[in-house]
Amino acid sequence: MAQSDTTADGNDEKVNLRLPKGFLADLDEQWQEQGYNSRSEFMREALRDAVYGTRLSKRALEDLLESERQFEEGETVSAEEARERFGTDE
Numbered sequence: 001m002a003q004s005d006t007t008a009d010g011n012d013e014k015v016n017l018r019l020p021k022g023f024l025a026d027l028d029e030q031w032q033e034q035g036y037n038s039r040s041e042f043m044r045e046a047l048r049d050a051v052y053g054t055r056l057s058k059r060a061l062e063d064l065l066e067s068e069r070q071f072e073e074g075e076t077v078s079a080e081e082a083r084e085r086f087g088t089d090e
Helices: 020-032 038-053 058-072 077-086
Strands: none
Touching: 020 038
16 A cells, blocks of 8 residues: 555545543644644654654665764764854753
8 A cells, every 4th residue: 555645635534542641641742842733643644654664765874874873983972062062052
């Protein structure tokens, strides 16, 4: 089955889900902090990742491997040091 985005063409189906209140509160905090427009949008993306997996471009994978190599070789700095170098607070 091919991955597709949700549409408003009438092919979507509503699903009811029971979650513990504490978990739902954590979920709501996450979607808002991560900049999603709604809880539904966040959950659709999480479910797509669970079903189809997260996919990276070849370039993104190469960049991640290079970052890992730099870390292992001690070529990285801490977030605190980077803030000091660039004069930022956060």
